[in-house]
Amino acid sequence: MIPIIYADLIDDAGNLARFEEIYEAYYQQMFHQANSILHDAYEAEDAVHDAFIGIARNMKTVSTISDPADLFYYLMRAAENAAYNRTRQTRHYADALPLEEELVGSNQSLWESLCTKLDYAQVKRVIGSLPPMYREVLYYHFVLGLTVPEVAKGLDLKLATAKQRLVRGKKALLDAIEKEGGLNYGTE
Amino acid sequence: MALSKAEVCRAFREVMAADYADVPAKEEIDHVFSPEFYAKMAALIAEQKRGSWRLLSRQTRRALVVAAILAISMLLVACTPKLREAVSELVVTVYETFVEFTGDSFDGQLKTEIETVYDLDPVPDGFELASREQGSPYYVETNYIGNLGKRIVLRQSVSSVSAGTTDAESSSSFSKAILGTDVWFSSANDLQTATFFYGGYQFTIRYIGEIAQAELENLVESLLMTNST
Numbered sequence: 200m201i202p203i204i205y206a207d208l209i210d211d212a213g214n215l216a217r218f219e220e221i222y223e224a225y226y227q228q229m230f231h232q233a234n235s236i237l238h239d240a241y242e243a244e245d246a247v248h249d250a251f252i253g254i255a256r257n258m259k260t261v262s263t264i265s266d267p268a269d270l271f272y273y274l275m276r277a278a279e280n281a282a283y284n285r286t287r288q289t290r291h292y293a294d295a296l297p298l299e300e301e302l303v304g305s306n307q308s309l310w311e312s313l314c315t316k317l318d319y320a321q322v323k324r325v326i327g328s329l330p331p332m333y334r335e336v337l338y339y340h341f342v343l344g345l346t347v348p349e350v351a352k353g354l355d356l357k358l359a360t361a362k363q364r365l366v367r368g369k370k371a372l373l374d375a376i377e378k379e380g381g382l383n384y385g386t387e
Numbered sequence: 388m389a390l391s392k393a394e395v396c397r398a399f400r401e402v403m404a405a406d407y408a409d410v411p412a413k414e415e416i417d418h419v420f421s422p423e424f425y426a427k428m429a430a431l432i433a434e435q436k437r438g439s440w441r442l443l444s445r446q447t448r449r450a451l452v453v454a455a456i457l458a459i460s461m462l463l464v465a466c467t468p469k470l471r472e473a474v475s476e477l478v479v480t481v482y483e484t485f486v487e488f489t490g491d492s493f494d495g496q497l498k499t500e501i502e503t504v505y506d507l508d509p510v511p512d513g514f515e516l517a518s519r520e521q522g523s524p525y526y527v528e529t530n531y532i533g534n535l536g537k538r539i540v541l542r543q544s545v546s547s548v549s550a551g552t553t554d555a556e557s558s559s560s561f562s563k564a565i566l567g568t569d570v571w572f573s574s575a576n577d578l579q580t581a582t583f584f585y586g587g588y589q590f591t592i593r594y595i596g597e598i599a600q601a602e603l604e605n606l607v608e609s610l611l612m613t614n615s616t
Contacts, residue, residue, distance in 0.1 A: 227413040
């Protein structure tokens with residue numbers, strides 16, 4: 200049972216207005232995503248509510264997401280994660296992963312590999328080949344430009360888990376780039 | 388020719404778009420959200436509008452929470468041993484603008500799956516059993532339809548399901564013992580709700596329409612009496 204604690208989570212009038220806009224625009228689709236996991240309308244509604252509590256806590260971060268598509272993906276993931284948290288599957292899975300602190304290259308070298316070793320179709324292919332749990336942290340970090348603590352908050356993960364997924368996601372991405380075998384123009 | 392960062396980002400977005408390609412437009416989602424959902428969201432938004440709420444209400448809130456739990460604990464202490472086997476603890480958390488009620492395990496008596504489905508017996512006058520939905524092993528929902536748009540929804544669920552909240556600003560809430568079971572009543576506009584834990588399950592009776600408090604208590608009583616026989 201998830202305790203619900205309301206507080207003045209949003210301390211900026213602009214962010215509050217934005218929060219209400221987001222709620223009005225997306226709660227049905229967030230429900231759809233949550234319900235596709237929980238298959239229980241009431242639980243799914245509660246998951247959407249949970250997700251919005253998290254969003255309220257992160258409105259400073261959420262308000263920096265300007266691309267509507269990015270916002271849509273962020274909210275759908277928030278709803279899915281809230282649903283998974285209600286099933287407690289994700290948390291168990293995340294906790295089962297051993298903590299590791301190894302660093303796999305720098306962000307700059309990853310960008311260079313993506314930009315220079317592959318063509319567009321190959322980049323899409325290697326991104327699509329990643330497990331969703333890694334793809335989402337990479338997307339949050341590299342595309343949305345969120346810091347690791349912001350990624351952790353956005354996905355409702357422990358900071359260590361978010362770091363770990365980021366490290367492993369980068370490694371998986373680099374491995375996939377190597378497997379893709381470099382430039383192969385004309386495939387798209 | 389090297390790709391730009393913007394192109395890599397676009398590739399990311401296209402992959403993400405494929406993940407969510409089957410999400411329908413909101414206009415195509417025909418789910419009718421429950422009054423409780425809207426009440427909770429309204430409460431959440433209302434709380435955000437109270438910038439000084441945390442500072443002003445924390446002590447009050449804490450005191451009310453403690454008082455409510457103590458009151459219900461004392462009520463449970465007064466229960467007979469037989470009732471203790473069936474009744475689970477109803478934890479009521481009273482906040483400044485809303486009330487949350489949840490169930491805690493009482494000597495491990497809460498069920499983990501629906502084993503016995505309970506009914507309102509007899510079906511209230513003017514109503515008929517319209518549908519029963521059991522979407523999972525964890526809850527079952529029975530709908531009774533009456534005239535003039537009246538409806539009764541009996542929801543029976545296991546302990547893992549949150550009991551939810553009631554907006555305390557637009558509703559009145561109180562607890563009352565019925566046949567030894569502590570029941571939390573709340574009413575807002577044309578929605579009356581009774582929540583209680585019994586026989587290892589959580590029950591919520593929602594009455595959409597106007598109903599006298601005594602009649603709502605009769606509904607709770609009918610369910611409790613059916614179970615006790």
